[in-house]
Amino acid sequence: MSDNSFGKLFRVTTWGESHGPAIGCVIDGCPPRLPLSEGDIQPWLDRRRPGQSRFTTQRQEADQVRILSGVFEGRTTGTPISLMIENTDQRSRDYGEIARAYRPGHADLTYDLKYGIRDYRGGGRASARETAMRVAAGAVAREVLKILVGPELKIRGALTEIGGLGINRARWDWDETGRNPFWCPDAATVPAWADFLEGIRKEGSSTGAVVEVLAEGVPAGLGAPVYGKLDAELAGAFMGINAVKGVEIGDGFAVASLRGEDNADPLRRGKEGQLAFRSNHAGGILGGISSGQPIVARLAIKPTSSILTPVPSLTCTGEEIDIRTKGRHDPCVGIRAVPVAEAMMACVLADQLLRHHAQCGWNLPAL
Amino acid sequence: MSDNSFGKLFRVTTWGESHGPAIGCVIDGCPPRLPLSEGDIQPWLDRRRPGQSRFTTQRQEADQVRILSGVFEGRTTGTPISLMIENTDQRSRDYGEIARAYRPGHADLTYDLKYGIRDYRGGGRASARETAMRVAAGAVAREVLKILVGPELKIRGALTEIGGLGINRARWDWDETGRNPFWCPDAATVPAWADFLEGIRKEGSSTGAVVEVLAEGVPAGLGAPVYGKLDAELAGAFMGINAVKGVEIGDGFAVASLRGEDNADPLRRGKEGQLAFRSNHAGGILGGISSGQPIVARLAIKPTSSILTPVPSLTCTGEEIDIRTKGRHDPCVGIRAVPVAEAMMACVLADQLLRHHAQCGWNLPAL
Amino acid sequence: MSDNSFGKLFRVTTWGESHGPAIGCVIDGCPPRLPLSEGDIQPWLDRRRPGQSRFTTQRQEADQVRILSGVFEGRTTGTPISLMIENTDQRSRDYGEIARAYRPGHADLTYDLKYGIRDYRGGGRASARETAMRVAAGAVAREVLKILVGPELKIRGALTEIGGLGINRARWDWDETGRNPFWCPDAATVPAWADFLEGIRKEGSSTGAVVEVLAEGVPAGLGAPVYGKLDAELAGAFMGINAVKGVEIGDGFAVASLRGEDNADPLRRGKEGQLAFRSNHAGGILGGISSGQPIVARLAIKPTSSILTPVPSLTCTGEEIDIRTKGRHDPCVGIRAVPVAEAMMACVLADQLLRHHAQCGWNLPAL
Amino acid sequence: MSDNSFGKLFRVTTWGESHGPAIGCVIDGCPPRLPLSEGDIQPWLDRRRPGQSRFTTQRQEADQVRILSGVFEGRTTGTPISLMIENTDQRSRDYGEIARAYRPGHADLTYDLKYGIRDYRGGGRASARETAMRVAAGAVAREVLKILVGPELKIRGALTEIGGLGINRARWDWDETGRNPFWCPDAATVPAWADFLEGIRKEGSSTGAVVEVLAEGVPAGLGAPVYGKLDAELAGAFMGINAVKGVEIGDGFAVASLRGEDNADPLRRGKEGQLAFRSNHAGGILGGISSGQPIVARLAIKPTSSILTPVPSLTCTGEEIDIRTKGRHDPCVGIRAVPVAEAMMACVLADQLLRHHAQCGWNLPAL
DSSP states (O other): OOTTEEOSSSEEEEEEOTTSSEEEEEEEOOOTTOBOOHHHHHHHHHHHOSSSSTTSOOOOOOOOEEEEESEETTEEOSSOEEEEEEOOOOOOOOOHHHHHBOOTTSSHHHHHHHHSOOOOGGGGGGSGGGHHHHHHHHHHHHHHHHHHTOTTOEEEEEEEEETTEEOOGGGOOHHHHTTSTTOOSOGGGHHHHHHHHHHHHHTTOOBOEEEEEEEESOOTTOBOSTTSOHHHHHHHHHHTSTTEEEEEETTGGGGGGOBHHHHOOOEEEOTTSOEEESOOTTTTEETTEEOSSOEEEEEEEOOOSOOSSOEEEEBTTSOEEEEOOOSSOOSOTHHHHHHHHHHHHHHHHHHHHHHHHHHHOOOOOOO | OOTTEEOSSSEEEEEEOTTSSEEEEEEEOOOTTOBOOHHHHHHHHHHHOSSSSTTSOOOOOOOOEEEEESEETTEEOSSOEEEEEEOOOOOOOOOHHHHHBOOTTSSHHHHHHHHSOOOOGGGGGGSGGGHHHHHHHHHHHHHHHHHHTOTTOEEEEEEEEETTEEOOGGGOOHHHHTTSTTOOSOGGGHHHHHHHHHHHHHTTOOBOEEEEEEEESOOTTOBOSTTSOHHHHHHHHHHTSTTEEEEEETTGGGGGGOBHHHHOOOEEEOTTSOEEESOOTTTTEETTEEOSSOEEEEEEEOOOSOOSSOEEEEBTTSOEEEEOOOSSOOSOTHHHHHHHHHHHHHHHHHHHHHHHHHHHOOOOOOO | OOTTEEOSSSEEEEEEOTTSSEEEEEEEOOOTTOBOOHHHHHHHHHHHOSSSSTTSOOOOOOOOEEEEESEETTEEOSSOEEEEEEOOOOOOOOOHHHHHBOOTTSSHHHHHHHHSOOOOGGGGGGSGGGHHHHHHHHHHHHHHHHHHTOTTOEEEEEEEEETTEEOOGGGOOHHHHTTSTTOOSOGGGHHHHHHHHHHHHHTTOOBOEEEEEEEESOOTTOBOSTTSOHHHHHHHHHHTSTTEEEEEETTGGGGGGOBHHHHOOOEEEOTTSOEEESOOTTTTEETTEEOSSOEEEEEEEOOOSOOSSOEEEEBTTSOEEEEOOOSSOOSOTHHHHHHHHHHHHHHHHHHHHHHHHHHHOOOOOOO | OOTTEEOSSSEEEEEEOTTSSEEEEEEEOOOTTOBOOHHHHHHHHHHHOSSSSTTSOOOOOOOOEEEEESEETTEEOSSOEEEEEEOOOOOOOOOHHHHHBOOTTSSHHHHHHHHSOOOOGGGGGGSGGGHHHHHHHHHHHHHHHHHHTOTTOEEEEEEEEETTEEOOGGGOOHHHHTTSTTOOSOGGGHHHHHHHHHHHHHTTOOBOEEEEEEEESOOTTOBOSTTSOHHHHHHHHHHTSTTEEEEEETTGGGGGGOBHHHHOOOEEEOTTSOEEESOOTTTTEETTEEOSSOEEEEEEEOOOSOOSSOEEEEBTTSOEEEEOOOSSOOSOTHHHHHHHHHHHHHHHHHHHHHHHHHHHOOOOOOO
């Protein structure tokens, strides 16, 4: 069914449940001879790792990744790269309620409706824990892009809104995103978010957020007509991240109220004669193909469904019940979505790069 | 590359350029023995057909679809269904400027950057003309859904905003969408839109819009974990429609400012004991799998890039030029996106239905 | 389902039934800017065309191919190439018996068992007529290989055995294959085959045959481990040709009685220092990857199932019946399988070439 | 690239090298709620395990399989099933020669030509060790077939020829295959094979063989036209097994010398009115679709390339060298190919079963 794979040529298949013995992924199609070690992957996992501030789940996982295949003497061999992380914090606990009732907003109900069975421990396959493997695959994709395109290709993400509190874009500072627990690019907004989230956390509530991902230095020509469009694949990749309910490219929903004159990105020659756009309403993609401008995407993340306020629901046998979701949860799951969104961007770009090369990367003889 | 195919089991491959001899598609995987004739497809194409009001392009195409294979004595045979529409209005004209320069906002530039060649006539493969085949494929998908699920499955679309002018949702009337040239569900909004668009048209400008698509009667269980998520596939399908810059499922970007309590969809038993949600913030999808609630999606459509105001651009040889795009264009391309969005919804649902059946549609013996 | 597509990056989807209005194919993933016209395809179709001697079916088809998309001003554009051939000889006839009974050895029965419906006219989708589109796609693949690899890559096929009468390989002459109606490379064998087949034809019987296909000048490195093996994909492609019951690579079934010493292909340096094998038992493929030696494959073709001798069978309603298959049939369908086998070789090689380029065709910086 | 995956709906991806820390596979698309435990898989691995007689390699591997995901409380959940076997016998040894030179007949050379790098330890990814995961996946496929079709579906394999010594088919006894180290179905042939192989082994030579695989109780209707043909997929699956050089279905290459009358499988009604074929030249497949008769396939396996007789070859730096391959090898690798061929048959049938169900497994309303 390939329902657990993404990418066509840089193909990632993930497996594993939240409370099984391990989670992992297999990456097929990676070019050979690229330097790769666990040390290239671990730092990206560490950025996503839970339990690093009081604003994310207190689950403690070492998240130590192992490379089990596809790398020999420090280089990729072109064969499948198998990555695995053992689950260490499978806290022995009483799954009583989650086992016998449906937490509203979670996939408990729909997994049961679909499969007639579910691994209820920690959400099983539907747990955000699975996204660790996307981050690991994204780290490999970053290596591919670094070697095959160059270090000028940069993928970075930030949180631009929490619970209706937006940043001031004029103060955007990428360095700042690494200095606070929110990936916030605007230092002046950090205290307000901290106050707000502290309140949310204490109330046992949760809040939504907006993530923005930017890819700079992307070569022109990635993507393809109709169903291989770069923006279409990004939209699918982002909407497939847990809790995402909306995706925008470039101006996004703001285009609905724009006129053609305001949405146009005029084109001129730059100082060295290169293409130079005067604006980037398109978010770096025209007709589904990258133009060389920065690719800009935004993701809307819903508030974590696990809250302390009781919500009406049903048990698996159909009795009415009110559920309060206790446990180790994120007041704003959007925070941990930032490294995941970056990783998906990296995977999609690596895949599109190989696909573009396959079809168009030929030095044709003069014909 | 499969870049011109979508769907896994209900698989649609489209081909053709705006001004070539014909456009077409091949549908592979359709179940056998379903009644199907050209009469089931043509009405949907007629809804999308241009030139039906002064608010859409004046290109005149009969858009007569022919079934070339896969149907025998009025029923599908399980073999590939080939559909074709001949292009009749390939107006002989001077392609001078479009051939030698890049229209801002169009795919002219990126096709050249990618392929080093492009069929410039009417946008070639990047033309919205290609979407006629999506509508045709969508019509077949509707037949599949009608037989395999039932007539209670309904897919309908509407325009809910043009140029910042939104409808009043309290006045929503599906019947009204068929009575005005905008697929507007709110009769009281129609005159305002007509005035506004008439102004836009006269100025040679264009405007953005928001499309909403609703699928009711969708069985629970469609979709899959991780990369086969129903919302992820819908997002990819919608973002792949020409001019779409944003996609939302359920509450969409509004979730960013919601708290968990406000985003929850409480669950109770209905009068006949069935599942009954008290709200539908999720838009009918939980954990990537349909819950049985209506599926709700919105698409942001950018203003047509073809406008009369000159916009700075470059010729193919790199000289600076200002471009005014004359010709037969839509002041609001969002209008014609409605039937296309409905068709993509139908295709995705038909595909997911077959996939669900393949894996989960087994009557297991008591084990 | 993609059951009517082959290839991953050079992807061919065929459609059409024997007696429908047309047959066709869509080729997706072809590199852009390659010269291509109908004149590059038609000669290959003419080689396969029936009715050219008394040893093949007397069905008369012009088999005029049209390019409907993907080519602009004589060059490929990188978008899907749609090819179509209209069926002209849909002789109006009485399908009485074929419509209501199962011809032994044909797919009539199994199509009905699978789909519950079949287009019985001329075998419908199961007709060898479909292979015309494989030949057309193969012609495009040959253009891809000619430009991207060079004219030294040559794909040629021959018939090496008919009804137990083998050729003398010592007399192999490729030029001879074009001079007789059997693709026989051994002039001295031609009269014997002609006599034998004339007898078969007069008796209303049929006979099996062996086809050999050779690809010379194939670059080393095509193929991949495990399931993308070049020999595995060739075997699938060849076994998928109508009436094929066996496939061999290199020494094929003869290896069963060989010792390791006899099967080894010793390796030395040639005069210019290049790799030089002293034999080619492997048929040009080691570990699923091309070695640079000629690729050698053989296909066993069963005798046409349509014969005048009555064979016991059943009607669709289950009554016992004896069937004599009248009509226009090939006494040795192996003859017409030669161009089809060549075409499949070309398609598989073009596909593997693009796949190899995608993963391994990178000039890595010194690392 | 998916070059390490097989199957479309029952999709298996394998990973791992001979001397890496582990090998494994991920199975995606398995129906939910099927009973599955390591105890269902281990016995099949034990049958394939090396070191069980003096006629197979003396490598000692426990081959203990672990299920890491996709199974909960003894049943499949519909999510990816991850299987892993740790490599325990990675004997610390001197890889000197294999590291710096190309063993004739092995993939050493072509891996280097393709990837520019190879894991030379024990053949790396090209090692027959990878086939352990095919056997594991095949064991899961057998569970799927057992539940979804029934225990009457039986897949069994045997060795029918070693080094030119064939069995007497009149003495075929399936029980016998489990009593000797050769999977030989003819007890009277066993001593001759033992003598012959003992000689081969002592001389440090090797020999080829023929494997036959039979699948009984396969439902009619599996397979599909053109490229999803059941025989085509089987041919690809079998040719992809290490050392296979030929594949036959039904009468195979013998058809080349048959007449239509001799190749026909007459059809009659059986005692209970069912379809009853009088012969099975077709090997259970007509037009690429199963007919309900037993599916019969044969595979030709080349002699192991690792022999003690020196064979001319080259070092990686191009110097001429003569290679004797010492180490723990199989005198007849065909023996261990039997369980692998069975497993591939099981995987292909499980995949085709799900695909057939997806498209044709609908109870249509009376139309």
